[in-house]
Amino acid sequence: MEINDLRSILTVIALLCFLGIVAWAYSKGAKKGFEEAAQLPFTDEDPPAGDKADGQRKEG
Template structure:
């Protein structure tokens, strides 16, 4: 076994990991979770007493 065999094994392992991630991202159950995560910035906060970090009293 030389370095080229090791490179081939690492390339195939990387391809399999990539295909696994693509399969997970485009799977049937992932859409609902991704839609919820995409709408998180627009969700209202329940913290009534929290101050905005952008307002500065002067």
């Protein structure tokens, strides 16, 4: 087996992996998860009143 045969096989495997990822991304089953992830920045969950968002405590 020559190096070019190995390169050809790896190219075909990479193409099949890419097509599998694309098929999964556009499948109906993944849509719900993507919609939930898209709404994460808009969730209205406030931190507790005593905590600061950056984790620093006020001295003094």
